[in-house]
Amino acid sequence: MQPDQHHGATPPHGKPGTPGPAPEGPGAPAGTGVPVISLTGARAQLGGKPVLRDVDLTVRSGEVVAVLGANGSGKSTTVRAVVGLVPLSAGRLELFGTPLARFRAWHRIGYVPQRTTAHSAVPSSVREVVAAGRLARHRLGPLRRRDRAAVDRALETVGMLERARDGVATLSGGQQQRVLIARALAGEPDLLIMDEPMAGVDLANQRVLAETLRGQVAQGRTVVLVLHELGPLAPLIDRAVVLADGRVVHDGPPPEPVGEHALPGHDHVHPHAGATADAADRAVTGATTPGLL
Ligand SMILES: Nc1ncnc2c1ncn2[C@@H]1O[C@H](COP(=O)(O)OP(=O)(O)OP(=O)(O)O)[C@@H](O)[C@H]1O
Numbered sequence: 300m301q302p303d304q305h306h307g308a309t310p311p312h313g314k315p316g317t318p319g320p321a322p323e324g325p326g327a328p329a330g331t332g333v334p335v336i337s338l339t340g341a342r343a344q345l346g347g348k349p350v351l352r353d354v355d356l357t358v359r360s361g362e363v364v365a366v367l368g369a370n371g372s373g374k375s376t377t378v379r380a381v382v383g384l385v386p387l388s389a390g391r392l393e394l395f396g397t398p399l400a401r402f403r404a405w406h407r408i409g410y411v412p413q414r415t416t417a418h419s420a421v422p423s424s425v426r427e428v429v430a431a432g433r434l435a436r437h438r439l440g441p442l443r444r445r446d447r448a449a450v451d452r453a454l455e456t457v458g459m460l461e462r463a464r465d466g467v468a469t470l471s472g473g474q475q476q477r478v479l480i481a482r483a484l485a486g487e488p489d490l491l492i493m494d495e496p497m498a499g500v501d502l503a504n505q506r507v508l509a510e511t512l513r514g515q516v517a518q519g520r521t522v523v524l525v526l527h528e529l530g531p532l533a534p535l536i537d538r539a540v541v542l543a544d545g546r547v548v549h550d551g552p553p554p555e556p557v558g559e560h561a562l563p564g565h566d567h568v569h570p571h572a573g574a575t576a577d578a579a580d581r582a583v584t585g586a587t588t589p590g591l592l
Pocket residue numbers: 345346350368369370371372373374375376377
């Protein structure tokens with residue numbers, strides 16, 4: 300099945316009044332900016348097995364793109380390749396118009412990896428974890444006032460400022476996710492990449508995360524979200540890229556929730572084996588939880 304290509308067209312959920320940090324100036328509609336991510340013909344192998352097979356992913360300044368697909372379809376590997384954590388065996392990657400080999404502006408990218416359930420053995424405080432998000436911005440030495448202010452702003456954005464001195468291990472999973480997002484925001488990135496930000500997060504924390512993301516999108520931040528389903532984030536998404544078995548099987552408007560998947564609280568788990576376009580069709584259906592946004 301050929302991907303339904305949709306690069307750069309006006310998004311179905313265009314956000315009126317979005318200022319956008321696009322180099323072509325404020326007011327440029329999402330999806331019409333310069334490519335922030337340009338991944339073409341990407342192939343990658345993990346454990347000797349092909350995991351990405353000719354993946355194309357173009358994300359333009361100001362866009363909010365969901366990467367969807369069943370378990371094992373290659374979503375995490377795709378975004379890990381984008382941030383240089385997985386080497387490509389073929390294909391080309393440019394970030395902000397610069398080939399990966401020459402790209403140095405890592406402070407422009409905030410990456411929130413998939414959260415593991417394992418508690419950190421390192422007794423870091425919330426503030427220490429978030430301050431690590433400034434590392435790409437500031438060189439060695441004590442945090443300057445500007446860095447500290449950015450850390451405070453990020454903590455405030457996710458509603459964790461009062462918990463700044465607490466140990467991360469004392470937090471719930473959802474609160475830890477908020478801290479990881481604050482770490483990414485502390486670097487004041489132009490591009491925010493989040494891998495399954497809602498996974499394992501309770502409803503109250505999902506509300507905070509959704510509100511945080513809404514604020515980022517309103518500021519014109521370019522956002523890539525790996526999601527199992529659009530769920531409560533559906534109103535924010537401009538475009539969906541669906542993977543199945545390491546290939547893009549859809550690149551276009553986000554799907555409408557249908558059938559049982561539209562029921563609130565529907566918990567979607569996909570089989571690992573036999574990822575096909577049909578599996579991808581199932582994966583793109585989203586459960587909406589009313590009132591989150
Ligand atoms: N480090 C690794 N070594 C070997 N195989 C891996 C590794 N990481 C991932 N894989 C395999 O690569 C394939 C794609 O994995 P990936 O995590 O990208 O999928 P995904 O779509 O993000 O899945 P999920 O929704 O379960 O997170 C899977 O078959 C997975 O088992």
